[in-house]
Amino acid sequence: MFHGKINGRHAVIYIITMLILMVLLPYVCIRLFPALIKDVPGAPYDGEIPKTIRLYLTEEDKYETIPFETYIQGVVASEMPASFEYEALKAQAVASRTYALGRIHAGTEICDSVHCQVYRSDNIDPKVKKAVKETKGQVLLYKGKLASHALYFASSAGPTENSQDVFSGTYAYLVSVDSSYEPGATHKKEKETMTVSAFAEKLKDTFPEKDFGTIRKSNIKIKSRSQGGRVATIKVGNETLSGSEIRTALGLYSARFQISFTGTKQITFTTAGSGHGVGMSQYGAHGLAVKGKTYQQILSHYYQGTSVSR
Ligand SMILES: [Zn+2]
Numbered sequence: 001m002f003h004g005k006i007n008g009r010h011a012v013i014y015i016i017t018m019l020i021l022m023v024l025l026p027y028v029c030i031r032l033f034p035a036l037i038k039d040v041p042g043a044p045y046d047g048e049i050p051k052t053i054r055l056y057l058t059e060e061d062k063y064e065t066i067p068f069e070t071y072i073q074g075v076v077a078s079e080m081p082a083s084f085e086y087e088a089l090k091a092q093a094v095a096s097r098t099y100a101l102g103r104i105h106a107g108t109e110i111c112d113s114v115h116c117q118v119y120r121s122d123n124i125d126p127k128v129k130k131a132v133k134e135t136k137g138q139v140l141l142y143k144g145k146l147a148s149h150a151l152y153f154a155s156s157a158g159p160t161e162n163s164q165d166v167f168s169g170t171y172a173y174l175v176s177v178d179s180s181y182e183p184g185a186t187h188k189k190e191k192e193t194m195t196v197s198a199f200a201e202k203l204k205d206t207f208p209e210k211d212f213g214t215i216r217k218s219n220i221k222i223k224s225r226s227q228g229g230r231v232a233t234i235k236v237g238n239e240t241l242s243g244s245e246i247r248t249a250l251g252l253y254s255a256r257f258q259i260s261f262t263g264t265k266q267i268t269f270t271t272a273g274s275g276h277g278v279g280m281s282q283y284g285a286h287g288l289a290v291k292g293k294t295y296q297q298i299l300s301h302y303y304q305g306t307s308v309s310r
């Protein structure tokens with residue numbers, strides 16, 4: 001009996017110790033140092049660039065295998081105007097190469113549409129070809145690993161966004177940074193006006209599972225904005241949506257929008273910038289290049305803590 005009692009006490013101490021070690025300690029660590037769990041591990045980078053890439057051609061509904069660097073040329077030509085500064089084109093080449101390689105490492109199919117990166121094979125400007133050749137094989141690395149989520153978008157019209165504020169994943173290199181200098185950016189103060197009832201119809205069509213109730217001027221309200229200044233949450237009727245959901249539902253240029261009303265019947269969305277706002281602003285890259293920044297400097301600004309390989 002005596003022994004049994006001691007064993008019982010030992011068991012309790014053992015259980016308490018294990019609870020502290022396995023539950024309480026990690027919990028306290030995460031609360032105190034949230035940055036510790038911020039880094040989603042990237043794909044390991046072995047310096048290998050594939051010779052070819054298997055591309056799904058959306059329109060033709062078939063696959064084509066093409067040289068990898070030829071693919072990058074076709075992407076840069078499609079994703080950024082050749083008139084942009086040369087260093088911006090080089091930054092785009094490295095970002096696009098990194099993104100493509102990330103998908104290859106993840107074993108994900110790559111297509112030629114906006115779903116992945118737009119690719120075309122004809123009319124490639126010599127300036128684009130040169131930018132790709134001069135950065136041949138170079139990719140973005142974060143702590144020695146491929147920064148495989150090298151996302152980019154057209155223009156920011158203010159700070160960029162933390163990845164987790166727009167998409168689900170947290171990436172230490174995709175954080176909100178300044179992007180105020182975007183010379184020639186066309187997407188400023190775009191207005192989209194519709195009747196409140198057309199707006200309500202559109203939302204009910206897009207989100208049939210939600211119960212909005214009656215949507216009217218008095219119950220449409222922006223509730224919060226992200227660090228980058230885009231709409232984080234907006235109340236519509238009985239529901240709360242994200243800025244990205246509104247952007248997608250209405251086909252707005254950006255989730256950086258203001259709302260105004262004409263009377264009670266008309267609603268206007270005034271947007272600034274174009275795209276999701278995460279990673280490199282292409283007009284911003286052009287602007288930094290105009291200011292004399294190199295492609296490495298442009299990339300390490302928009303993808304914080306990264307460096308170009310080799
Ligand atoms: Zn795709």
